[in-house]
Amino acid sequence: xxxxTAENLYWLARYVERAEYIARTIDATLRVTALxxxxxxxxxxxxxxxxxxxxxASFYETYQEASEQNVVEYLAFSPSNPSxxxxxxxxxxxxxxxxxxxxxxEMWDTINSAWIELQxxxxxxxxxxEELARFLRFVQETSLRFDGSxxxxxxxxxxxxxxxxGLHLExxxxxxxxxxxxxxxxxxxxxxxxxxxxxxxxxxxxxxVSALTAYHWVYRETLKPWLxxxxxxxxxxxxxxxxxxxxxLVRNLDQIGVAYGRQGASQRHARGVRNRLEHSHMDDxxxxxxxxxIQEFISDNARLGEIITKQYLI
Amino acid sequence: MAIAFDExxxxxxxxxxxxxxxxxxLKETPPDALEYRRQxxxxxxxxxxxxxxxxxxxxxxxxxxxxxVIPRIISAKEWATLESGLKQRVRALNMFLRDIYHSRDxxxxxxxxxxxxxxxxVFRPEMNGQDVPHDVYVHIAGIxxxxxxxxxxxxxxxxxxxxxxxxxxxxxxxxxMRLFPDxxxxxxxxxxxxxxxxxxxxxxxxxxxxxSAEPTVALMTPGVYNSxxxxxxxxxxxxxxxxxEGRDLVVKSDExxxxxxxGLKRVDVIYRRVDDDFLDPLTFRPDSALGxxxxxxxxxxxxxxxxxxxxxxxxxxxxxxxxxxxxxKFYLGEEPILKNVPTWRCREPKDLSYVLDHLGDxxxxxxxxxxxxxxxxxxxxxxxxxxxxRDKLKRExxxxxxxxxxxxxxxxxxxxxxxxxxxxxxxxxxxTGSKQVTIVPGGLTRVALKEGSLVVNSSQGGGTKDxxxxxx
Numbered sequence: 001x002x003x004x005t006a007e008n009l010y011w012l013a014r015y016v017e018r019a020e021y022i023a024r025t026i027d028a029t030l031r032v033t034a035l036x037x038x039x040x041x042x043x044x045x046x047x048x049x050x051x052x053x054x055x056x057a058s059f060y061e062t063y064q065e066a067s068e069q070n071v072v073e074y075l076a077f078s079p080s081n082p083s084x085x086x087x088x089x090x091x092x093x094x095x096x097x098x099x100x101x102x103x104x105x106e107m108w109d110t111i112n113s114a115w116i117e118l119q120x121x122x123x124x125x126x127x128x129x130e131e132l133a134r135f136l137r138f139v140q141e142t143s144l145r146f147d148g149s150x151x152x153x154x155x156x157x158x159x160x161x162x163x164x165x166g167l168h169l170e171x172x173x174x175x176x177x178x179x180x181x182x183x184x185x186x187x188x189x190x191x192x193x194x195x196x197x198x199x200x201x202x203x204x205x206x207x208x209v210s211a212l213t214a215y216h217w218v219y220r221e222t223l224k225p226w227l228x229x230x231x232x233x234x235x236x237x238x239x240x241x242x243x244x245x246x247x248x249l250v251r252n253l254d255q256i257g258v259a260y261g262r263q264g265a266s267q268r269h270a271r272g273v274r275n276r277l278e279h280s281h282m283d284d285x286x287x288x289x290x291x292x293x294i295q296e297f298i299s300d301n302a303r304l305g306e307i308i309t310k311q312y313l314i
Numbered sequence: 315m316a317i318a319f320d321e322x323x324x325x326x327x328x329x330x331x332x333x334x335x336x337x338x339x340l341k342e343t344p345p346d347a348l349e350y351r352r353q354x355x356x357x358x359x360x361x362x363x364x365x366x367x368x369x370x371x372x373x374x375x376x377x378x379x380x381x382x383v384i385p386r387i388i389s390a391k392e393w394a395t396l397e398s399g400l401k402q403r404v405r406a407l408n409m410f411l412r413d414i415y416h417s418r419d420x421x422x423x424x425x426x427x428x429x430x431x432x433x434x435x436v437f438r439p440e441m442n443g444q445d446v447p448h449d450v451y452v453h454i455a456g457i458x459x460x461x462x463x464x465x466x467x468x469x470x471x472x473x474x475x476x477x478x479x480x481x482x483x484x485x486x487x488x489x490x491m492r493l494f495p496d497x498x499x500x501x502x503x504x505x506x507x508x509x510x511x512x513x514x515x516x517x518x519x520x521x522x523x524x525x526s527a528e529p530t531v532a533l534m535t536p537g538v539y540n541s542x543x544x545x546x547x548x549x550x551x552x553x554x555x556x557x558x559e560g561r562d563l564v565v566k567s568d569e570x571x572x573x574x575x576x577g578l579k580r581v582d583v584i585y586r587r588v589d590d591d592f593l594d595p596l597t598f599r600p601d602s603a604l605g606x607x608x609x610x611x612x613x614x615x616x617x618x619x620x621x622x623x624x625x626x627x628x629x630x631x632x633x634x635x636x637x638x639x640x641x642x643k644f645y646l647g648e649e650p651i652l653k654n655v656p657t658w659r660c661r662e663p664k665d666l667s668y669v670l671d672h673l674g675d676x677x678x679x680x681x682x683x684x685x686x687x688x689x690x691x692x693x694x695x696x697x698x699x700x701x702x703x704r705d706k707l708k709r710e711x712x713x714x715x716x717x718x719x720x721x722x723x724x725x726x727x728x729x730x731x732x733x734x735x736x737x738x739x740x741x742x743x744x745x746t747g748s749k750q751v752t753i754v755p756g757g758l759t760r761v762a763l764k765e766g767s768l769v770v771n772s773s774q775g776g777g778t779k780d781x782x783x784x785x786x
Contacts, residue, residue, distance in 0.1 A: 001556075001574055001575055002556050002558065002562050002572060002573065002574055002575075003562070003573045003574060003575055004559070004561070004562050004573070005556075006575045094538065097363070097538045097543070097547070098537075098538050100363075100547040100548075100551065100557075101547055101550045101551040101556075101557050105362075108362075108363065109361055109362075112361060112362075112363045113361060116360065116361075158575060162575070256575075260575070260576050262576075312575045313575070314573075
């Protein structure tokens with residue numbers, strides 16, 4: 001397929017995934033900030049929402065204060081924030097138009113309808129929490145529909161695999177960012193200092209990656225930072241864990257390698273990252289430092305993006 | 315202006331046979347059911363994203379072309395005449411282009427004045443003496459036809475460069491079949507679905523000799539911001555070929571390749587929807603980023619077929635148009651089956667003075683204009699506009715032609731105040747391959763939605779209709 005088509009599919013999947021992630025971040029933050037001050041203390045959760053979205057620096061170029069209104073506007077609707085939900089959906093739609101021939105009509109319909117709704121219903125943003133909640137649901141449903149229609153209707157060929165690469169790479173980055181921003185609440189096992197503040201922070205981490213219920217199924221335990229980190233980093237059965245994202249990345253890259261009869265740097269690099277995840281244990285990671293581990297992962301993941309681009313997309 | 319011919323009702327209230335069943339159906343169908351279907355159709359068009367861009371209209375960067383749910387119906391017999399006329403005309407167009415870029419017999423026979431060719435900005439000296447595979451220049455022609463009475467279909471314009479609109483022909487049919495299955499069941503409508511297949515075989519058949527047995531065909535678009543981008547992606551999809559932009563292509567050793575995830579892949583035939591001027595910055599406009607450096611040298615080396623060929627603009631030029639009857643006679647020795655609109659060439663002093671005396675009755679068009687821009691419709695124009703045109707004509711007579719205002723036929727159309735006659739034209743698409751000329755029975759009917767308006771262009775508020783060719 002055309003390199004440009006592959007590139008557009010890859011970015012299309014990334015944008016849709018990112019839009020959903022930003023929506024989840026806002027949603028999780030809203031829940032925490034709705035708690036009485038006695039539970040959450042004086043922390044500014046909106047600040048940390050900006051950090052997990054990776055847009056803190058650019059935010060303060062425009063705004064003075066990380067208030068709910070400012071942050072929601074910036075994360076969800078701002079045209080000057082390249083990763084705002086609005087911009088993600090617009091970019092996804094532009095990419096879709098460029099590669100319509102590689103999309104199934106169901107996928108196009110999902111993106112195009114979402115884009116139309118964005119213009120018509122959400123053009124002026126939201127003016128109440130109810131509206132915001134509806135908007136966030138709309139974004140998450142769009143992503144679900146898009147993902148579902150891709151899964152159910154696309155031929156299993158390179159077009160599919162490249163879009164999956166974009167999705168898993170973006171998802172791995174998102175999960176890693178959450179962990180990185182919240183690593184300070186993921187304390188070593190021995191220290192049971194978790195007060196209500198920590199508890200709700202942990203809940204919000206799990207909510208951001210829609211893994212709150214999954215946690216209970218996997219561990220049958222009360223929330224413990226050690227196990228949360230284990231779930232999000234090493235547990236292959238959780239679709240948003242780093243391990244699961246890399247299993248998928250390796251598999252999709254292998255499928256491309258087999259179809260093209262050629263392996264390359266991206267296959268090797270992805271395998272390397274997956275093997276490290278497979279052979280890591282949480283105690284080692286805590287020993288080594290969660291922050292350092294995650295930082296390394298984020299840069300390895302970004303590196304994979306660069307290698308894929310060089311090998312296939314240009 | 316004469317009273318327009320109505321394609322459904324003849325004066326006196328009788329129905330024309332092709333419309334009998336439709337008329338009966340319309341009587342049985344309550345008006346709000348039609349309105350409901352119309353809204354449904356619009357929703358479908360929007361969701362599918364069948365849009366076109368209007369240049370310089372930031373508000374509506376992507377617009378829907380209004381769709382009218384009442385089909386336009388043409389009988390089998392009428393179509394048979396049209397079809398043979400179209401085939402004849404396109405054969406002549408191709409022979410004319412080959413001649414102009416080779417021996418120029420028609421110029422030596424003094425049928426067309428030399429300067430109309432050589433001074434013409436769409437004439438491409440790069441094509442002089444250049445052979446194109448199978449001598450086909452216009453692989454895809456869109457011939458604009460108007461009807462003036464029961465017997466006369468008249469050619470208004472030959473689109474020999476990159477005619478668009480075929481996606482509407484196909485999508486209009488899809489949507490009609492979805493919305494009005496019962497109406498189809500009551501007619502025998504010739505199918506148009508075959509068009510993408512016919513186009514692909516046409517394009518494959520004209521591959522260069524150096525191509526493999528399975529030639530690779532690609533469709534080249536200027537990109538998502540082009541007004542016809544929807545059509546480009548639609549066709550590439552239906553044909554199962556890559557939709558490429560200039561940046562996806564690269565020329566090496568006079569061969570054209572596309573950049574793929576598996577490396578470079580040779581391209582043999584390019585159905586290009588990019589104008590000549592933008593094809594190759596090394597040959598044409600150096601400031602254009604839409605094209606492919608070196609494409610023209612690969613073309614000259616015979617390693618790639620461009621469809622349509624470079625330089626075909628000379629055949630759809632409005633000044634050349636007026637010579638088409640002679641062109642048909644000259645190359646085929648036959649009488650033209652389809653008539654031309656009588657045309658005054660303002661470059662000729664006698665014609666000019668006639669035109670200046672009758673501006674209020676005529677349509678005056680720029681020779682190189684398109685899309686309904688820059689024209690004067692005398693009967694509908696204000697005095698001031700007419701005077702402004704008079705000045706333009708005097709200053710640059712060779713830039714204009716004039717034609718009588720034709721009474722374009724009308725078809726029943728849904729309007730805010732119920733069914734009403736509106737003027738229509740028709741653009742059938744003629745495919746020319748190495749061995750045969752193919753016309754899928756149908757075409758794009760454009761309809762002027764404003765009462766009395768003769769302007770059917772989509773950029774000027776025209777709409778479209780499904781065009782039914784009845785099978786006996």
